[in-house]
Amino acid sequence: MPLTDVFQKIDTNLDRYVRELKELLAIPSVSTYSHHRGDVRRAGEWVLNHCKRIGLEAQLHDTAGHPVITAFRCHHPSRPTLLIYGHYDVQPAEPEEDWNALPFQPTVRDGFIYARGASDDKGQFFTYLKALEVVLAARGDLPINVKLLVEGEEEIGSPHLGAFLNKHREQLKADAIAISDGSQFSDTVPAITYGLRGLAYLELSVQGPRTDLHSGSFGGIAPNPIHALVNLLDRLKNPDGTIAIPGFYDAVAPLEPWEREAMKALPFDEDKLKAYLGLPSLCVEPGYNALESKTARPTLDVNGIWGGFSGEGAKTVIPAKAGAKVSMRLVPHQKPQEIAEVFTRYVKDLCPKEVRLEVKALHGAEPVLMSRDLPQVQAAARAIETGFGVAPVFIREGGSIPIVNLFKELLGLEAILLMGLGRPDDGAHAPNERFALRDFKNGIRSVAALLFEMETCCVR
Ligand code: BES
Ligand code: ZN
Numbered sequence: 362m363p364l365t366d367v368f369q370k371i372d373t374n375l376d377r378y379v380r381e382l383k384e385l386l387a388i389p390s391v392s393t394y395s396h397h398r399g400d401v402r403r404a405g406e407w408v409l410n411h412c413k414r415i416g417l418e419a420q421l422h423d424t425a426g427h428p429v430i431t432a433f434r435c436h437h438p439s440r441p442t443l444l445i446y447g448h449y450d451v452q453p454a455e456p457e458e459d460w461n462a463l464p465f466q467p468t469v470r471d472g473f474i475y476a477r478g479a480s481d482d483k484g485q486f487f488t489y490l491k492a493l494e495v496v497l498a499a500r501g502d503l504p505i506n507v508k509l510l511v512e513g514e515e516e517i518g519s520p521h522l523g524a525f526l527n528k529h530r531e532q533l534k535a536d537a538i539a540i541s542d543g544s545q546f547s548d549t550v551p552a553i554t555y556g557l558r559g560l561a562y563l564e565l566s567v568q569g570p571r572t573d574l575h576s577g578s579f580g581g582i583a584p585n586p587i588h589a590l591v592n593l594l595d596r597l598k599n600p601d602g603t604i605a606i607p608g609f610y611d612a613v614a615p616l617e618p619w620e621r622e623a624m625k626a627l628p629f630d631e632d633k634l635k636a637y638l639g640l641p642s643l644c645v646e647p648g649y650n651a652l653e654s655k656t657a658r659p660t661l662d663v664n665g666i667w668g669g670f671s672g673e674g675a676k677t678v679i680p681a682k683a684g685a686k687v688s689m690r691l692v693p694h695q696k697p698q699e700i701a702e703v704f705t706r707y708v709k710d711l712c713p714k715e716v717r718l719e720v721k722a723l724h725g726a727e728p729v730l731m732s733r734d735l736p737q738v739q740a741a742a743r744a745i746e747t748g749f750g751v752a753p754v755f756i757r758e759g760g761s762i763p764i765v766n767l768f769k770e771l772l773g774l775e776a777i778l779l780m781g782l783g784r785p786d787d788g789a790h791a792p793n794e795r796f797a798l799r800d801f802k803n804g805i806r807s808v809a810a811l812l813f814e815m816e817t818c819c820v821r
Contacts, residue, residue, distance in 0.1 A: 783800060
């Protein structure tokens with residue numbers, strides 16, 4: 362099935378594709394900020410119009426949160442259907458001063474496009490749109506049916522997508538789902554991801570005295586909420602880095618010997634990773650190696666902490682309140698809600714009586730493992746090899762995609778294809794996020810190849 366004509370068209374049009382992607386990247390669709398609500402909608406509308414322009418039947422669906430876009434092209438009742446999922450929302454861009462160019466003024470430099478969302482996930486999702494467009498242009502039709510589902514709330518835990526999936530479960534039926542997210546194993550080794558960690562994300566607030574106080578007049582009698590908070594945070598982990606919360610590890614499925622062997626065989630370069638992170642050494646869970654620790658074992662991290670005075674110079678004050686955000690990455694078969702419960706119970710029990718502690722669960726995601734041996738997954742592996750010129754390895758990823766388990770549960774989809782097109786050093790969620798133009802191009806080639814592979818891989 363030579364795709365020479367399709368690949369030639371990709372080469373001819375790549376500059377235009379990049380210009381279009383820049384338009385989408387220029388919209389600051391930060392889903393967590395209410396003041397960006399209008400921008401999130403604008404990005405959704407941009408996706409809607411683009412889908413229409415390339416020949417899909419597209420619709421914008423209002424939800425209780427940010428809109429969902431669906432776009433269909435189902436002209437072959439007897440052929441397989443591929444559902445494609447992506448998200449057009451992005452994470453906040455702060456600290457903006459650490460960016461070399463402004464986060465929402467996309468710039469191309471040294472073979473990369475830089476902007477918030479370049480890799481996670483606008484660039485990757487857009488890759489799928491361009492593959493559909495180019496196949497339609499070269500062949501006049503798509504070899505299979507496609508259904509797109511693009512949401513604007515992935516980065517805040519997809520709070521409304523479950524209800525949407527449930528309501529539209531019949532229309533969204535498919536033979537496989539491709540998730541336009543994730544990354545390759547390295548800049549030279551593409552990958553298929555078969556595992557994602559889950560997430561439990563909580564916020565702690567500690568209230569001390571009614572108001573801020575002079576630390577001389579009241580020091581010695583007033584409890585300090587920052588001290589109470591850091592004591593609590595300190596007791597979340599043991600000195601060896603394992604998590605001290607009773608019950609935290611109870612449901613964790615042990616890593617199987619075959620999987621540990623397979624992970625050992627991956628071309629993992631720990632020195633390169635240390636150099637990228639600017640660290641002399643890594644903090645790895647005892648009994649596990651770095652790769653296992655970062656993808657297949659649970660973790661706990663404080664994401665942010667606030668309270669008191671941190672301006673210029675010194676202010677003598679006992680603050681009235683302090684707070685922190687804490688996230689835990691989960692693995693099968695930990696449940697986000699149960700973990701949030703054991704966490705809350707533990708910190709509440711530990712908290713001294715002189716201060717008031719409030720714990721709020723912000724969002725969560727289920728950990729998932731996907732089947733590796735299905736014909737659709739093999740088709741995806743061949744498609745990547747066609748697009749990138751290198752066969753993919755199979756990996757587990759440490760990040761989370763909150764809705765993935767519901768594709769299984771609500772749509773009955775076993776074939777979940779996660780062909781990560783980005784790279785681990787794309788800077789997702791960090792300053793100077795980027796997407797390599799080479800990955801953009803090879804990604805479009807891979808997705809085009811997937812459409813043809815899918816035509817024959819699943820007999821119906
Ligand atoms: N693209 C990531 C998920 C991801 C990261 C997949 C690395 C594979 C490798 C996604 O956009 C993301 O950041 N998800 C959030 C989910 C959360 C906000 C519920 C995450 O993992 O923090
Ligand atoms: Zn993300």
